[in-house]
Amino acid sequence: MKTTVSIEVVVLLAGLLFALGIVGVIIRKNIIFMLLSVEIMLNASGLAFVAAGSRWGQPDGQVMFVFILAMAAAEVSIGLALILQIYHQHKSLDIDNLREMNG
Amino acid sequence: MDKYLWLIPALPLGGFLILALAGKQLTRASVAIVGAGSICLSALVTIIVGGAFLAGMPANAVYTQTLWTWFEVGEFSAKITLTLDVLSLVFVFVITFIGALIHIYSTAFMEADRDYARFFASMNLFVFSMLVLVLADNLLLMYLGWEGVGLCSYLLIGFWYEQPANGNAARKAFTVTRIGDAAMAIGLFMVFQQAGTLVISDIGANATTIWQPDSTVVTITALLLLAGGLGKSAQLPLQTWLPDAMAGPSPVSALIHAATMVTAGVYLVARMHAIFALSETARLVIAVIGAATLLLAGLTALTQYDIKRVLAYSTISQIGYMFLALGVGAWTAAIFHFMVHAFFKALLFLAAGAIIESLHHEHNMFKMGGLKDKMPVVFWTFLAGALSLAAVPLISAGFYSKDQILWYSWTANGGSPVLWMVALSGALITAAYTTRMMILTFWGESHTPVGHLPGRRMTMPLVVLAVFSVFAGFIELPHNFGHFTLFSDLLHPVLPETVMRDNIPSEWLFQLLAALATLSGIFLGYHYYYQQPARIENLRRNGLLASLHRFWFSGWGFDALYDRVLVKPFIFISKVNKSDVTDRLYTGIAAATGEMYKLLSRTQSGSLRWYIMGLVVGAILILGIQIML
Amino acid sequence: MEIAFYIAGTVALVATLMVITRHNPVHALLYLNVSLLAHAMLFYLLGASFAALLEIIIYAGAIMVLFIFVVMLLNLGKETAEQERKWLKPKVWMGPTALAAILFAEFLALVLSSGQGAYSPAVVGPRELALSLYHEYLLGVELAAMLLMAAVVGAAHIGRHKKLVLHRFLQEEKEKEEEKHEEAVL
């Protein structure tokens, strides 16, 4: 059960996942995929927190993860509600079609 | 008598104020009375004060009268002080006397003009300024008069302001002389810095202790002051304004641009002789400039058509003689020539004015002719002036004054054979163009009918001046003519004796040569313009001579040169930069802000992906900075 | 047991990569689920067993179900996949990927420069976690609760009520436009 891992590797893994999440957010035009990518990013940061907490043997990392979880739940519920709404109004999930500002 | 000194300039000033403030309400007659009367009174006061001055010469040979302190800062102090010595007396006499005659002449000449009062106001102001100039006891007050005459000259050249050409001529006159004035102002600063005062007599008294002879400082100071003189006296290289200044009414040309103002430079150099005496270089420069100017202007005068332009160039040329005399150290000769020149040149201008008016404002000499019998008074008086200008031996005043200069240009300490040669050829040219002018105007066929003859008020001053132009020469006779030196004796309290070189040749020879030059000049003019006018045409056909003629006619191309080198670039720079380049900097900042705003507002596109990109880039930057640090 | 860690890490990475590159939303969701399970494994290996449980129950269980519901509700199927295929071109993803790579490289540089050694993670059990959560972070818990509450209300509000109203308006507008169009044609 005992593992010895270097903290760098864990944090790097989190970073890599986070970067993948970013890529996902940017390259996808479909809002659902963007929301998924955001979830990935949240998870990655949760991983980093947990890793840090375990490094020092403190519960704080996990506490943070719990908060992230709560936030993710809230975010997803609102986000999905919005997606539904958007889809009904615009018949599309293309983020570029949804621009209404005249930039 | 010295407490009446202030009256001399005050009278014209009073005339000016009355005319300027109330000129509209006055009738023409009263304008004439105020305008001319103030000057006549001033002339009268001059004669009385001058007589008293000469009769009971005070110990230090000056009358001074301090009116009030102008301003006083620290160690600098300028007072409004008038001072009369023999040098200024000569000038004051010439100014008021000739001025009075010219004013009388003008009352008739300007009779028909709309702005009668304005004319006399300006003329009175001019006389006032000129009197302040010559009576000033310090250089600053002199500068006041100096600029004042410039202003009046401007006003009077541009008197007929409706024609743009007149306005331009006026502007040119003021600007060109102003260049000299600016140099002179710097000269004043140098004088003050070194001498600690601007009072002329103090400078004169202490000059040798203040400056090392022939030091660079004194040379520069002298040259800067000289620059002022060159501007006012229309000497090389600032001579271009004077011919154009003939746009003004003829009495103006007579008073300002022949008799008085243009000789202010001569007065300045004579007045500051203490400084100039200390610098060999400066005097050489004066002499060379004088010689060059007299030759150049003489040759130009030979080619002009406009009678007033001929006279203008001859004025430049004659003042060149005065500068030559000053340069070689013949101070009194210069002043003598100034006085004689003032008489005959004023006469010539007034007579020319009379002719021009009679011929319906015809200036071209080639369209005159045959006036000898039609206008006898004008003819005879003009002849008297012309004789003097040409310096016909023995019978004209011009001969005595000019001969003296010729003589000194070789024999005085600063003289040299080259200068003499130039002066002699100048005499020949002078005689030639004078003859040409006389013949074209008075002999030959009549080309333009004579309108009306000048009245009494115009001819009277002509006659008086003619008498003076003939007889004024006799107050100073050459050494071998009985050595009668009334004039130079008079001036000696102020101006030093002319220092002569050793082993000088006989004066007879010089007089003979000068007379010969004059006569041959007359002969040349007579030959080409009276006997065989066809020859002129032949000469003109020669390509080389024709282009030379054009070159001389244009005043040796100075106008074009200045136009090209100074005026055009100035206007170009000025026009190019009309909307102010430095403003670009600030509008640039404003425009950049505007651009930034547009750029940033473009980023507010509503596109989520862009926002996230922005976030990522920001994160990259922040992390990058952290790595760098 | 390091090998388990590395395997789990690799699985998480690969699954995530698949998530962001899939065209079909359902596939992507399934990969995300795999990824989340791999995360749970990682948490467990790092000694955070409670977190691992939560990850499985809430994330992989509840949240993913939400997603799937939505996908189903919107009936996202083959057309969406086609669309996604058209959008996802190298030209589109090259730039962001490069940016992310740079960001990661910087992150790498920073992490590696800190020089932390290897360690064996301590097990932090649910008990400590609960103590900490309801003691030190009580305020945070309350806030999270409020957040969830707000999310529930908000989701309900956005998802249902407004939709209908706006939807009807839109339809009415459309109808009006069509009528106008017909009039214009006639």
Place this chain on the structure above:
Amino acid sequence: MVGAVAAVIAGEWNRHLPRWIALAASVTGLLLVILLWANTSPHSLTDGQWLMDYRKAWIPSFGITFHLAVDGLSLLLLGLTFFLGVLAVLCSWDEIRERRGFYYFNLLWILAGVAGVFMAMDMFLFYFFWEVMLIPMYFLIGIWGSENRVYAAYKFFIFTQASGLLMFLAILGLYFIHGQDTGVYTFGYFELIDTVIPFKTAFWLMSGFMIAFAVKLPVFPFHTWLPDAHGEAPTAGSLILAGLLLKTGAYGMLRFVVPMFPEVVTDVAVPAMVLGVAGIIYGAVMAYSQTDLKRLVAFTSVSHMGFVITGIFALNELALQGVVMQLVTHALSTGALFLMAGMIKERLHTRDIEQMGGLWGPMPQMGTIGLVFAMASLGLPGLGNFVAEFLILLGVFQAQPWVTVVAASGLIFSAVYSLRIVGKIFLGPRRTMEAVPDFSLREMLIMAALTVSVVWLGLFPQPVIDTAKPAITELIRFMDVHHMAADHQSYVK
């Protein structure tokens, strides 16, 4: 006495009634100043620099006092302020037809601000007045200006406000340095003036002040707001702007920059003079090419103010006296030219000098007066400007001969543009056939007052010089003391 002057200023703040009240207020101010001058000039000029002193705590917790004092320099400028104030009210008598109350309110407010600037002896109060005169000017340009007024008003406001901010920073810097050194936190002028500041800090603080004053003056690269503001402002606005607001910049330099930072001032004297000379020539060249009469006159202001800054940094009595003279005479001559531009505009409805010409015929009186002031601006002896420019150049020559030589070329350029004004407007053929009446009685009164003053200053400038003398000698003494101290220090090292 002091209270009365202060009361006038305070009283002016809330006048909303139209022109008579404005006239009355400014005339009262003028009379008070004249009275003060007459009362104090014979005896107290010799002893002590300050003629009046009025101090009252304002915000004591920050060491801010309501401290006004008047010396010869301020007195002159105060006199000028109210004199021009009267003229400004008179000249806008008929020109302003809308929102009169607010207009005169602004006008008086500016006067109050300017007067306050000239008297304030507390840095905070000074800054306060400095801002007080700014905003009404903005309104004056922005509301009653001509076509492009909003742009001009913004430009004016941004330039002066930004520079004022720098000055405020410098004041605060001075405040804290002084506070740290002595433990006494105060904005008082007399306390701050003795602050010992390390050279480098002093340089930056001085730059703060300098930029504020240089923008106001304006010195060459900061001048670009001026032509726009002048061109668009109403006549009275231009008059006040040229006559008074520009002067506050010079006053600030004389009062604050020079005595507070003597070492730095000596160090930057030459570059500052070069800037001044650049301003002289640049302004003159620019003036030549302008076709808008008011812009033209504005550029002549730039040129004249170049003389001022050159003179200030010559740092000797001659030049400083010249600067004071220049401030007064420039206000009169340029003010008169602006007034004339306004009058011509009222008649011809244009400011474009290309469309003028030959106006001497119908308007000989205006022609004469115009000529007088054109001559004044080119520095004709006998008029006030000559005395000023001569003294400045003479003083500068003692300090830097070469600078003078270049500056003297400004004399030539000034002739060129002044004659262009006269030539284009009054001489030449008539361009318009509209009937143009000559001066009305009111206009004649204004112009006569200005003409008489400028001639009087040209021939009898001594009273002005004597009045300013104590302040100037004090300044010179200050410089000398610091020089000696600096020399002493270097010996010690």
